[in-house]
Amino acid sequence: MSRTVAITFAAALLALACGPAVPTPTPAATGTGRPASPLATLSPSASSGPTQSPAPTQLEIEVARLTSIGGCGDVFIQAITADGTAAITIQWGGAATAAWADREFNETAQIPDGQAKVFLVVGHELTRFYCTDIGWPGAEEVTSTPAITGSVELVVRPDRARFRPAGSADLRLSDVSFKVMIGSEEEIWHLDELVIENVPVGWLAG
16 A cells, blocks of 8 residues: 555544544654544554564544445445545445345345455545445545454345335444555454444436
8 A cells, every 4th residue: 555545544543433523733643654543442452471562553443424324226335424535335236136036135244254245435525426426536545444243133024115136234344344454554443333224225326
């Protein structure tokens, strides 16, 4: 990862983990090279001995900042920050089609298992990037980090008044973790729970 991308990635992730900025004294730098912030939820783990490397810093993702929710495809769901710089995306291939065949799709997957794919994304104009066939200038993913642990529960109900395989979905992410590299430093970003209900899926852009 280039230094420029690493800085952009760190800034977007800090926005996801921190609340609105408040006047504070100029912070000192932490050992990871990112600014210390009293608004971030930090849970660093100390090493158990002088010969062992320190455990990665752990940060908690603030779900309330994921305010733009949407879905499409078979199945793709996104939760994006208001400024469009960070997102959690979920892919579960064939779930909407399976719902039409069985009247409902209702399954739980453990990460990683190949069915559900969850990503922590940093980019630009992400609210205009997903579920659209319009190429918005500047809308792009810069980095996409897959989840390494966690649980995904997905329910899809078919909407037979629309074109196959349209439906609505309920999603619950639980105890999801991402291994993030900021420059040469490793951090664990943790999402306690994200619940999304009645998001339209099954339609294809264009």
